[in-house]
Amino acid sequence: MQKVLLVILVLLLGGMGTTYAQDPGIPDTVNFGECQSYVIAEGDSLYGKVKVPLRIFNDESLGIIGICLKWEGPLNFDSGFFYGSRVDSIDASNFPFDNDSKTIAITAGNFSGGAILQDTGVFFFMIFQVFDTGIAKIDTRFAVAPECPFYIYSSQDEQIIPVFEAKLFNLVKSETIPGDLNGNNLVNSEDVIILINFLFRNQYQGFLLPAADVNSDCRIRLSDVIYLINFIFKASERPKPGCAF
Numbered sequence: 091m092q093k094v095l096l097v098i099l100v101l102l103l104g105g106m107g108t109t110y111a112q113d114p115g116i117p118d119t120v121n122f123g124e125c126q127s128y129v130i131a132e133g134d135s136l137y138g139k140v141k142v143p144l145r146i147f148n149d150e151s152l153g154i155i156g157i158c159l160k161w162e163g164p165l166n167f168d169s170g171f172f173y174g175s176r177v178d179s180i181d182a183s184n185f186p187f188d189n190d191s192k193t194i195a196i197t198a199g200n201f202s203g204g205a206i207l208q209d210t211g212v213f214f215f216m217i218f219q220v221f222d223t224g225i226a227k228i229d230t231r232f233a234v235a236p237e238c239p240f241y242i243y244s245s246q247d248e249q250i251i252p253v254f255e256a257k258l259f260n261l262v263k264s265e266t267i268p269g270d271l272n273g274n275n276l277v278n279s280e281d282v283i284i285l286i287n288f289l290f291r292n293q294y295q296g297f298l299l300p301a302a303d304v305n306s307d308c309r310i311r312l313s314d315v316i317y318l319i320n321f322i323f324k325a326s327e328r329p330k331p332g333c334a335f
Protein backbone atom coordinates (compact mmCIF):
# COMPACT_ATOMS: atom_id res chain seq x y z
CA MET A 91 0.00 0.00 0.00
CA GLN A 92 2.85 2.40 0.78
CA LYS A 93 4.28 1.85 -2.66
CA VAL A 94 0.93 2.60 -4.23
CA LEU A 95 0.72 5.85 -2.29
CA LEU A 96 4.25 6.62 -3.39
CA VAL A 97 3.28 6.17 -7.02
CA ILE A 98 0.44 8.64 -6.66
CA LEU A 99 2.60 11.10 -4.73
CA VAL A 100 5.39 10.93 -7.29
CA LEU A 101 2.90 11.47 -10.07
CA LEU A 102 1.21 14.40 -8.38
CA LEU A 103 4.52 16.09 -7.51
CA GLY A 104 5.84 15.39 -10.97
CA GLY A 105 2.82 17.04 -12.52
CA MET A 106 3.50 20.45 -10.99
CA GLY A 107 5.55 22.88 -13.02
CA THR A 108 7.77 20.31 -14.64
CA THR A 109 9.17 20.75 -18.11
CA TYR A 110 8.74 17.73 -20.29
CA ALA A 111 11.51 15.88 -22.05
CA GLN A 112 11.69 15.02 -25.72
CA ASP A 113 10.27 11.56 -26.33
CA PRO A 114 13.14 9.43 -27.68
CA GLY A 115 12.58 7.40 -30.86
CA ILE A 116 9.01 7.01 -32.13
CA PRO A 117 6.34 8.99 -30.22
CA ASP A 118 4.86 6.90 -27.41
CA THR A 119 1.11 6.59 -27.78
CA VAL A 120 -1.93 6.00 -25.57
CA ASN A 121 -5.18 5.04 -27.30
CA PHE A 122 -8.01 2.52 -27.17
CA GLY A 123 -8.92 -0.69 -28.92
CA GLU A 124 -12.38 -1.86 -29.92
CA CYS A 125 -14.93 -1.32 -27.14
CA GLN A 126 -17.25 -4.31 -26.88
CA SER A 127 -20.59 -3.93 -25.14
CA TYR A 128 -23.60 -6.02 -24.20
CA VAL A 129 -26.66 -4.02 -23.21
CA ILE A 130 -30.13 -5.44 -22.65
CA ALA A 131 -33.55 -4.04 -21.88
CA GLU A 132 -35.42 -5.05 -18.77
CA GLY A 133 -38.77 -3.38 -18.45
CA ASP A 134 -38.19 0.32 -19.04
CA SER A 135 -34.52 0.23 -18.13
CA LEU A 136 -31.39 -0.71 -20.02
CA TYR A 137 -28.33 -2.20 -18.45
CA GLY A 138 -25.19 -4.10 -19.34
CA LYS A 139 -21.43 -3.90 -19.52
CA VAL A 140 -18.73 -2.62 -21.85
CA LYS A 141 -15.07 -3.64 -21.99
CA VAL A 142 -12.65 -0.85 -22.96
CA PRO A 143 -9.04 -1.79 -23.82
CA LEU A 144 -6.46 0.92 -23.06
CA ARG A 145 -3.51 0.51 -25.41
CA ILE A 146 0.00 1.86 -24.89
CA PHE A 147 2.90 1.93 -27.32
CA ASN A 148 6.32 2.61 -25.77
CA ASP A 149 9.49 2.04 -27.78
CA GLU A 150 11.75 2.59 -24.79
CA SER A 151 11.50 1.12 -21.32
CA LEU A 152 9.60 3.21 -18.76
CA GLY A 153 9.81 3.94 -15.05
CA ILE A 154 6.25 5.13 -14.40
CA ILE A 155 3.00 5.30 -16.33
CA GLY A 156 0.30 7.68 -15.05
CA ILE A 157 -2.86 8.12 -17.09
CA CYS A 158 -5.84 10.14 -15.89
CA LEU A 159 -8.97 9.63 -17.96
CA LYS A 160 -12.41 11.15 -18.01
CA TRP A 161 -15.44 9.56 -19.60
CA GLU A 162 -18.79 10.80 -20.84
CA GLY A 163 -21.96 8.80 -21.37
CA PRO A 164 -24.10 6.33 -19.39
CA LEU A 165 -21.21 4.49 -17.73
CA ASN A 166 -20.09 3.66 -14.21
CA PHE A 167 -16.66 2.16 -13.71
CA ASP A 168 -16.96 -1.42 -12.47
CA SER A 169 -13.54 -3.07 -12.47
CA GLY A 170 -10.21 -3.13 -14.22
CA PHE A 171 -7.09 -5.20 -14.67
CA PHE A 172 -3.60 -4.75 -16.08
CA TYR A 173 -2.85 -6.96 -19.06
CA GLY A 174 0.01 -8.11 -21.28
CA SER A 175 3.70 -8.81 -20.93
CA ARG A 176 4.45 -5.44 -19.27
CA VAL A 177 2.52 -6.56 -16.18
CA ASP A 178 5.50 -8.70 -15.13
CA SER A 179 7.74 -5.63 -14.88
CA ILE A 180 5.34 -3.59 -12.74
CA ASP A 181 5.84 -3.70 -8.99
CA ALA A 182 3.35 -1.04 -7.90
CA SER A 183 0.04 -0.15 -9.51
CA ASN A 184 -3.35 1.31 -8.72
CA PHE A 185 -6.43 2.67 -10.46
CA PRO A 186 -8.50 4.89 -8.15
CA PHE A 187 -11.74 6.01 -9.82
CA ASP A 188 -14.66 8.29 -9.09
CA ASN A 189 -18.05 7.71 -10.69
CA ASP A 190 -19.33 11.18 -9.71
CA SER A 191 -16.66 13.08 -11.62
CA LYS A 192 -16.34 10.16 -14.11
CA THR A 193 -12.59 9.96 -13.78
CA ILE A 194 -9.97 7.26 -13.27
CA ALA A 195 -6.22 7.51 -12.62
CA ILE A 196 -4.34 4.46 -13.88
CA THR A 197 -0.85 4.33 -12.39
CA ALA A 198 1.89 1.73 -12.66
CA GLY A 199 5.61 1.79 -11.98
CA ASN A 200 8.79 -0.12 -11.40
CA PHE A 201 10.64 0.95 -8.26
CA SER A 202 12.98 -1.98 -7.80
CA GLY A 203 15.69 -0.82 -10.19
CA GLY A 204 14.13 -2.36 -13.28
CA ALA A 205 11.80 -0.84 -15.84
CA ILE A 206 8.49 -1.39 -17.60
CA LEU A 207 9.60 -3.03 -20.83
CA GLN A 208 8.96 -1.66 -24.31
CA ASP A 209 5.84 -3.12 -25.88
CA THR A 210 2.67 -2.30 -27.77
CA GLY A 211 -0.94 -3.33 -27.35
CA VAL A 212 -3.43 -3.56 -24.52
CA PHE A 213 -2.04 -2.47 -21.15
CA PHE A 214 -5.23 -2.20 -19.10
CA PHE A 215 -8.84 -3.36 -19.49
CA MET A 216 -11.62 -1.20 -18.07
CA ILE A 217 -15.03 -2.75 -17.43
CA PHE A 218 -17.91 -0.30 -17.12
CA GLN A 219 -21.52 -0.84 -16.12
CA VAL A 220 -23.79 0.58 -18.80
CA PHE A 221 -27.16 2.07 -17.90
CA ASP A 222 -28.38 3.34 -21.27
CA THR A 223 -27.69 3.11 -24.98
CA GLY A 224 -26.08 5.93 -26.97
CA ILE A 225 -22.66 7.47 -27.47
CA ALA A 226 -19.89 7.26 -24.89
CA LYS A 227 -16.48 8.90 -24.94
CA ILE A 228 -13.21 8.43 -23.11
CA ASP A 229 -10.75 11.29 -23.07
CA THR A 230 -7.80 12.54 -21.09
CA ARG A 231 -8.66 14.49 -17.99
CA PHE A 232 -5.58 16.66 -18.38
CA ALA A 233 -7.37 19.73 -19.71
CA VAL A 234 -9.95 19.91 -16.93
CA ALA A 235 -7.73 18.97 -14.00
CA PRO A 236 -4.07 19.88 -14.50
CA GLU A 237 -3.12 18.29 -11.19
CA CYS A 238 -4.17 14.91 -12.49
CA PRO A 239 -1.33 13.13 -14.27
CA PHE A 240 -1.14 12.25 -17.89
CA TYR A 241 2.42 11.32 -18.62
CA ILE A 242 5.03 8.62 -18.51
CA TYR A 243 8.53 8.60 -17.10
CA SER A 244 11.35 7.06 -19.05
CA SER A 245 13.59 4.76 -17.04
CA GLN A 246 16.05 7.73 -16.97
CA ASP A 247 13.35 9.65 -15.01
CA GLU A 248 12.53 11.96 -17.90
CA GLN A 249 8.91 13.03 -18.04
CA ILE A 250 7.19 12.57 -21.40
CA ILE A 251 3.64 13.34 -22.56
CA PRO A 252 2.53 10.55 -24.89
CA VAL A 253 0.39 11.12 -27.97
CA PHE A 254 -3.22 10.52 -27.00
CA GLU A 255 -6.21 9.50 -29.09
CA ALA A 256 -9.63 9.80 -27.45
CA LYS A 257 -12.30 7.19 -28.19
CA LEU A 258 -15.95 7.49 -29.12
CA PHE A 259 -18.06 4.35 -29.06
CA ASN A 260 -21.68 3.41 -29.48
CA LEU A 261 -23.70 1.45 -26.92
CA VAL A 262 -26.38 -0.55 -28.72
CA LYS A 263 -29.15 -2.68 -27.28
CA SER A 264 -28.84 -6.42 -27.87
CA GLU A 265 -31.90 -8.56 -28.54
CA THR A 266 -30.24 -11.63 -27.00
CA ILE A 267 -31.29 -12.22 -23.41
CA PRO A 268 -28.61 -13.36 -20.94
CA GLY A 269 -28.39 -17.14 -20.77
CA ASP A 270 -30.19 -17.76 -24.07
CA LEU A 271 -27.49 -19.52 -26.06
CA ASN A 272 -29.62 -20.99 -28.87
CA GLY A 273 -31.46 -17.76 -29.56
CA ASN A 274 -35.03 -19.02 -28.98
CA ASN A 275 -35.79 -16.32 -26.39
CA LEU A 276 -36.05 -18.90 -23.60
CA VAL A 277 -33.51 -19.81 -20.96
CA ASN A 278 -33.81 -23.51 -20.21
CA SER A 279 -31.90 -26.79 -19.99
CA GLU A 280 -31.08 -26.69 -23.72
CA ASP A 281 -28.94 -23.63 -23.03
CA VAL A 282 -27.24 -25.41 -20.12
CA ILE A 283 -26.25 -28.26 -22.46
CA ILE A 284 -24.85 -25.80 -25.02
CA LEU A 285 -22.78 -24.18 -22.27
CA ILE A 286 -21.51 -27.54 -20.98
CA ASN A 287 -20.57 -28.56 -24.52
CA PHE A 288 -18.64 -25.31 -24.89
CA LEU A 289 -16.77 -25.60 -21.59
CA PHE A 290 -16.06 -29.31 -21.44
CA ARG A 291 -16.42 -30.72 -24.97
CA ASN A 292 -14.81 -27.92 -26.96
CA GLN A 293 -17.98 -27.37 -29.02
CA TYR A 294 -18.85 -23.74 -29.73
CA GLN A 295 -22.31 -23.36 -31.21
CA GLY A 296 -21.92 -19.71 -32.20
CA PHE A 297 -23.73 -18.07 -29.27
CA LEU A 298 -23.10 -14.50 -28.11
CA LEU A 299 -20.22 -14.95 -25.63
CA PRO A 300 -21.27 -12.34 -23.02
CA ALA A 301 -24.73 -13.95 -22.93
CA ALA A 302 -23.04 -17.08 -21.55
CA ASP A 303 -21.28 -15.17 -18.76
CA VAL A 304 -24.47 -15.27 -16.71
CA ASN A 305 -22.87 -14.34 -13.38
CA SER A 306 -21.17 -11.34 -15.08
CA ASP A 307 -17.61 -11.89 -13.85
CA CYS A 308 -16.17 -11.48 -17.38
CA ARG A 309 -15.27 -15.17 -17.70
CA ILE A 310 -17.18 -18.22 -18.87
CA ARG A 311 -16.62 -20.99 -16.36
CA LEU A 312 -18.25 -23.80 -14.40
CA SER A 313 -19.71 -21.18 -12.05
CA ASP A 314 -21.86 -19.95 -14.96
CA VAL A 315 -23.23 -23.48 -15.51
CA ILE A 316 -24.10 -23.70 -11.83
CA TYR A 317 -25.65 -20.22 -11.89
CA LEU A 318 -27.78 -21.14 -14.91
CA ILE A 319 -28.91 -24.44 -13.39
CA ASN A 320 -29.87 -22.68 -10.15
CA PHE A 321 -31.89 -20.13 -12.09
CA ILE A 322 -33.73 -22.73 -14.18
CA PHE A 323 -34.38 -25.35 -11.51
CA LYS A 324 -34.29 -23.41 -8.24
CA ALA A 325 -35.66 -20.05 -9.43
CA SER A 326 -32.63 -18.26 -8.03
CA GLU A 327 -31.22 -14.98 -9.38
CA ARG A 328 -31.77 -14.43 -13.10
CA PRO A 329 -28.85 -14.35 -15.59
CA LYS A 330 -27.09 -10.97 -15.83
CA PRO A 331 -25.60 -9.37 -18.94
CA GLY A 332 -22.02 -10.57 -18.96
CA CYS A 333 -18.68 -9.16 -20.06
CA ALA A 334 -16.83 -12.22 -21.44
CA PHE A 335 -16.37 -10.79 -24.94
Ligand SMILES: [Ca+2]
Nearest residue numbers: 114115116118
Ligand atom coordinates in the same frame (compact mmCIF):
# COMPACT_ATOMS: atom_id res chain seq x y z
CA1 LIG B 1 9.32 6.93 -27.78
Ligand SMILES: [Ca+2]
Nearest residue numbers: 270271272276
Ligand atom coordinates in the same frame (compact mmCIF):
# COMPACT_ATOMS: atom_id res chain seq x y z
CA1 LIG C 1 -32.57 -20.71 -25.21
Ligand SMILES: [Ca+2]
Nearest residue numbers: 303307309314
Ligand atom coordinates in the same frame (compact mmCIF):
# COMPACT_ATOMS: atom_id res chain seq x y z
CA1 LIG D 1 -18.94 -15.90 -15.56
